[in-house]
Amino acid sequence: MVYCNSAGRYITITNDKYTLQTSVFVNLCEVEVYVCSVGTFGPDCASLCYCQSPGDRCHPVTGQCPYGCAVEFTGTSCNIKQPRFGYNDRYICHCDEGYCDTNTGVCSSRKCEKGWYGSSCQKENVAFNKNTWQSSTYSDGNGRRYSHYAVDGDTNHSKAYNTCTHTADGRTNASWGVDLGQSYPVANIKIYARDLHITNRFKGFRLFVDERNQTNQSPCRPEDNYDSKNKPNGFVVNCNTTGKYITITNDKTNEPTNSVYVNLCEVEVYVCSVGTFGPDCTSLCYCQSSGDRCDPVTGQCPYRCADGFTGTSCNIKCTDRNCRAPSACHINNGECKAGCHPGWMGDYCTQKCQPGFYGNQCIQSCDNRKCSRQNTECNNINGSCNGDCLPGYKGLDCSRIFIMSPC
Template sequence: MWKSWMSIYFLNYVTYYCIITDACLPGYFGPNCAHLCNCRAGSTCKVTGQCKEGCKIGWSGPLCQKENVAYNKPAYQKSDNLTSAELAVDDDISTCAVTLTGMPGWWSVDLGQIYMIKSMFVLTNRLMNLKGVQIYVGREKNMFQMTLCITLRVYGQQASVTCDVPLIGRYVRIINVSGPVILCDVAVYICSSYFFGEECGNQCNCANETEMCNPYTGECSSGCAMGWTGKYCNTECLYRYGQDCRNRCGHCAEGVRCDTMTGFCEEGCEPGWKGIRCDQPCENGTYGENCLSKCGHCRQDEACDVVSGNCRLGCEAGYMDNRCDTVCPHGTYGEDCVFECGHCVHGTICDKVHGFCPAGCHFGWEGVFCSQTCLPGRYGRNCHAECTGCLEGICHPETGKCSKGCTSGRSGPSCDDGCQSGRFGINCEGTCERCKDGEACDPVTGICQAGCLLGFSGSHCLTGCDQGLYGPNCTKKCGFCKKGTVCDSATGLCPDGCVEGYNGDRCMQGHVFNDDSGPQVKIFLGVTIGVVGTMMTIVITCLVLIWQREKLPKKNPPKQHKTSTPVKETSRSIGDTEFGDDVVVV
């Protein structure tokens, strides 16, 4: 819509421009090429009518539209026997018209047609003073039918004359009642058609383009043209436009005035307004110069400021800055991007509005926003993995590495490997290399299920046999190894041989006695028999005493006088089977 209006305005402007420039024939200018250039020969007027080399003779003013209608017109005076009266209108100030001296004189010019006359110029020489000179204007040549324009009240030899009121006439008469008339130059000025003002530098601004306004005031009977106002239609609209400046300009860019005729803003609109006249505010959702910018993402669908684009209530989720047109930077989300994203997998971007991680959480994090670390005993992406083999169930939430080591039978950084053969226990630090036949022990308990190697005992086969034992689980006793040595705990062999009297691989077999054994054997046997006999005698004696004490009655013996008669003792042979009841063995 805006572009279409601008296109129409541009076409109208181009048409108008062509009319007042290139479309005009040489020597003409202005709207409809109605104005004639009055430039000096060889000079052309510009678009405005200004002549680069100046005006031609008889014309003056900024646009060369101020005409001297007295130039080269018929003139006469009271007495012309001295000089010609027309020397005053030849545009040569070196020649003068002079009346007869010694008496009052007068001078007159016939303009050839009736004009509205108000402005004139009079030049004399040092022989005449213009003070008291009277100027008349009339339709008829008869002096008595003329009207006084002005009586000059200034001393000097030249005067720019303005009639007290504009007068209609064809004839102009200058009278000096104090003496002769000496005139070197007389000019009667009028503005050419459609121009007005003291220097005829203003074009008429009438509503009716064919009307010629008052040449002195610019007043138009048809009213003022669009863009002009005032009693005389000579006041250009200021920040207003149209007929009598009734319409106020819109919001043109940089405070530039709109076109006084159309109201168009040639430089565009200031921020917040649009349209060819910049009188339409920006619609909801747009802002800036000519409303070409779109609002950002304001909170609650609020309309942004039409000038700056700022969002008064702040930004909706996912956007930031005053205009809410900047997406949240990496790692933030929410309204005005005040919230930080959680730990999305591989550093991916979280949702700018809600903050959730579309691809899931990074290793060691969980929750809707991936902002919660894994609970104890869990690890990995979204905390889906369990710390199954870790001691006390604690592992690193990201890597799964067991910080306190592995439970019995487990190994590896994450304790998800079993123990190698021959190892067991926490972190597989225990060794079980002494199981029978090289079999592996239980990786958790370390127990050798098949038993131990020869020479070791215990559930974990870590204990060597005690001195004097050997074999499986140390269940066999060593033989009679040479004094100061013990048998091999695995085989039972005596490394330095057996004690004297034993032989065999393990020194468990004794020697057979014979004469070949030498005197040592005989001595040993004699000693042994003697010791055994003595011990048997002592044992038998003790048994007899015990029996006697248990079988004999206990009687108090009668008091007897001391005699020297010995008691008669009887006894049986030791070889008998029984002893007598009265036999006491001492």
């Protein structure tokens, strides 16, 4: 058995040593080259790896996938199934440690997997580890400043840091870009630049979000004369557009070199995961298809709600309504047409009465009850007193006058 741990297409066996017959031979009965099938690794190929693409081969020893894990899997070898949350386990947790709440997805450790952010870890940096390019590449004694340095997850931006992208000297224009892999609704982009050059090298900075590569048709940020005194490093550009390609360009000369640069330490493109929306991607939307993206601001689904859900954002469960009478429930008429049961309010009858009120249409005041104990709890449905009534009153809410018959 010959162990190689190498990659290749051709196997060649040679010999240049004479035998007793003063000749050189290659005399083989069989040559078998063992390879683990796609999706397996280990000494006997018995371990499984779930890579991003079904055709990706993971490392034969470690199981590490070349471009990341498939959806629902995590770990070095991409074989740990991620926990889920929400109704019918519709959403994937992205906690780095601990567990996630089965209803909201909030992580007990408050730590997210790399590339994920937000209080429930549902805000994804879709630029992380994606394919990048730049118009030229700077090089010095510390090495070359490659374009992928801006999507490696390292936001260090100290002035002497050498793992930031950097275009070459002597250019009259410069550009950098990333292919997100698919079109996303891009809400905002966070940019880290080197502290040493954040002021002068961002004069002329422009940012584009396009559906086609390097077309620079849709400027998200027009030309900017960046002022580091007014903005912190790690500044956010708000876009609210849709696109697959992010391009950053510059055509303003940098003093004292009289060259134009794009010099970036990290570019993060934030997108809510499928089925979430809102500023921090913490609100849930249950669309007809589990792969449908709702509007990142309103939560409105592109087609209709999933069965059993209603509301503008498709996040009101039909069985959670408290309608007075049976009422159809879908995206167009999920409201309770005949009103709510006592103690409930709103178009869908999912909100309890405002504090201090109870009963039918939530118009009865808790202050009008005649409870024997002050500041007693007021049930939203019937206003019941937690104790006895004052003399002369009866009923759950002590609102009925009780007249005793004379002996």
